[in-house]
Amino acid sequence: MEVDYLIVGQGIAGTMLSYYLLQQSNTVTIIDNYNPSSASNIASGVINPITGRRFVRTWMIETLMPFAVNAYRALEKELNISLIQQTNLLDFHSTPQMQLAFTNQLPTETEYLRVPENSLQWKKYFNYPFGVGETHPTWLVNLQLLIQTWRKKLSTQQLLIAEHFSIEALQIHPSYIQYQGIQAKAIIFCNGTQAVNLPYFQKLPFAPNKGEALILAIQQLPRQHIYKQGLSLVPWQSNLWWAGSSYEWSYEHANPTEIFRQKTLQQLQQWLQLPFEIKAHVAAERPATLERRPFIGMHPYFPQIGIFNGLGTKGCSLAPYFAKVFSEHLKYGQPLIPEVAIHRFHKILAP
Ligand SMILES: Cc1cc2nc3c(=O)[nH]c(=O)nc-3n(C[C@H](O)[C@H](O)[C@H](O)COP(=O)(O)OP(=O)(O)OC[C@H]3O[C@@H](n4cnc5c(N)ncnc54)[C@H](O)[C@@H]3O)c2cc1C
Structure with a gap:
């Protein structure tokens, strides 16, 4: 099978990039192994200008x-x-x-x-x-609904491979790549924090951090606001509330911890006057970067390999705009702004 682009990862980055690439009449295949604990699947989905x-x-x-x-x-x-x-x-x-x-x-x-x-x-x-x-x-x-619905659409159109991508099976040729029977003019990694393991990009200054949240049932709290006191209470699916989050730069694993649960319970007990019940506890790593700016573009030395990553704490607002900009860069060669272009790291990316 031949396509224009092979995309790895269908969080908010891969979803938005595939959306714009398809809109511009490119052919696309996405590989994603569906991780219910990806950053996109547990994010509260807030766009806050301040x-x-x-x-x-x-x-x-x-x-x-x-x-x-x-x-x-x-x-x-x-x-x-x-x-x-x-x-x-x-x-x-x-x-x-x-x-x-x-x-x-x-x-x-x-x-x-x-x-x-x-x-x-x-x-x-x-x-x-x-x-x-x-x-x-x-x-x-509602990132989760977007990702699930987009996934179904990709699947119906036979554009999705619901599998783990394995870098060992990737073959790089001068003007195309091959991966298990797929030939594409380029591969673009939208694989969130897993990008730190890619030989082509692992030298980029990633700074992943971990966040946790409790999913709560709270009776009678008006649902048209987001409430904050250090901790945010955000209206969540099924009439529930999302309470979080932490920002940890040093952690042993990406799973929920008892420390966060206890600390959050204490905060809630001091702040919230209504009874609540914990329904779930979630955690994920954010694909953040040292400079707090995304990593976007084709590799300066392997032009058939690209990346759309580093959305950090702001995937909801960064992904749509920069996916569109990246798709236009790919189609028309329009330059990416220097703050996001991975070209700024061309020295450290040299093989
Ligand atoms: C607790 C928490 C709260 C947050 N709240 C907000 C918020 O309110 N607003 C906001 O804008 N942002 C928020 N964020 C940040 C936001 O979640 C991220 O910026 C965004 O989700 C990153 O999206 P992504 O697509 O780059 O990565 P991910 O969501 O991690 O997606 C990567 C995808 O790649 C797939 N993948 C990886 N490796 C492979 C492989 N080898 N093979 C196949 N598939 C693979 C994964 O399964 C996954 O689907 C929050 C994050 C956390 C952790």
């Missing part, structure tokens, strides 16, 4: 957020499912310093930050001695 302790805008958000909203809306139509919902984020300040940082940022960030009306109305749900600020709009993407 970040950090100083309440500043996240990188390129003015471009990324509207693009992502339109892309998910287009996918909703194409797949006939509901994928994206506008929300706001209520940030119950955890310290007087956080309250002050928010207040200081308010006059500068008038587009996304505001003080919510009637800020005492949440007292029956939460304990918050230092007030509440609001980020608006935020967006909530």
Whole structure:
């Protein structure tokens, strides 16, 4: 079989890249062994324009957020499912310093930050001695539904190989690659944290980190907001709530831990005034990078091998825009911006 592109991995990166490559009339085959604990399958799916302790805008958000909203809306139509919902984020300040940082940022960030009306109305749900600020709009993407539905579509069109990809079976030729009976002009790795094991890319400055979350049943908590106090409470599937997350750079394994469960329970008991029940506990590694910027492009010395990775904590907003940009780069040769192009590492990628 001959295709234009062979893609490894169908998290949000592989999903969006295959979507745009197909839209541009390329032929594509995707290999993905389906991991229910991949980052995309356990992410809360929030797009938040504001970040950090100083309440500043996240990188390129003015471009990324509207693009992502339109892309998910287009996918909703194409797949006939509901994928994206506008929300706001209520940030119950955890310290007087956080309250002050928010207040200081308010006059500068008038587009996304505001003080919510009637800020005492949440007292029956939460304990918050230092007030509440609001980020608006935020967006909530159902990544899991997108990935499952896209997977079914790929499978129906016989574009999916539901297997583990094995690098030993990859043959690189000067102008094409071969993998178990498939010949493609290029292979593109969208395999998340597994990219650290690829001989072609393992020198890139990956900095994977681990995150955990509890899935909770909470009765009577209004579902049109995301709530935060260090920990985020995010509306999740089946009327449940997603409570997380941790950011660990040093860990022995990527599985859920008792330490996180106990710490989160303690935080919830102090903050949340409603009874709750734990339904599940999930964990995954985020494909993050040292510079907090994606790794995108074809290998400077093996032009038939590419990568779309390093989406870190922001896969929901980064994947749609940069998948489109990458697909256009492949089709028309339009340059990638230097912050994301793996060409910036051409020296360390030299064989
Ligand atoms: C706890 C947590 C919360 C998060 N919350 C958010 C959030 O609210 N908003 C946000 O924007 N981002 C969030 N993220 C980050 C987001 O999940 C990631 O940025 C994104 O999912 C990365 O997508 P990816 O497709 O690059 O990788 P992955 O989701 O890891 O996908 C990689 C895919 O490749 C497949 N694969 C790997 N190796 C092979 C192989 N050898 N053969 C076959 N298949 C293979 C895997 O099975 C998987 O399907 C969160 C992450 C975590 C861990």
